[in-house]
Amino acid sequence: xxxxxxxxxxxxxxxxxxxxxxxxxxxxxxxxxxxxxxxxxxxxxxxxxxxxxxxxxxxxxxxxxxxxxxxxxxxxxxxxxxx
Numbered sequence: 479x480x481x482x483x484x485x486x487x488x489x490x491x492x493x494x495x496x497x498x499x500x501x502x503x504x505x506x507x508x509x510x511x512x513x514x515x516x517x518x519x520x521x522x523x524x525x526x527x528x529x530x531x532x533x534x535x536x537x538x539x540x541x542x543x544x545x546x547x548x549x550x551x552x553x554x555x556x557x558x559x560x561x
Contacts, residue, residue: 483491493516504519520526531537536544 481494481497483493485491501518502521505516506519508515508517539547
């Protein structure tokens, strides 16, 4: 579905009833390269994040393993930013 929305004088955009009925009235606004993305905020964000984790496969790791993986990735990123 494609609709054109125009910002008013206060920079607000109206999405319309179809969209808000389907996705709700709260959205995360993501400023991506060349586009703006709206992601609906789940009614239960914790449950939503848990579901995202299951889909990504991180539920098979312990918190200790996840912490270690995050630390390793942060270290790699820090080293690559130095070079």
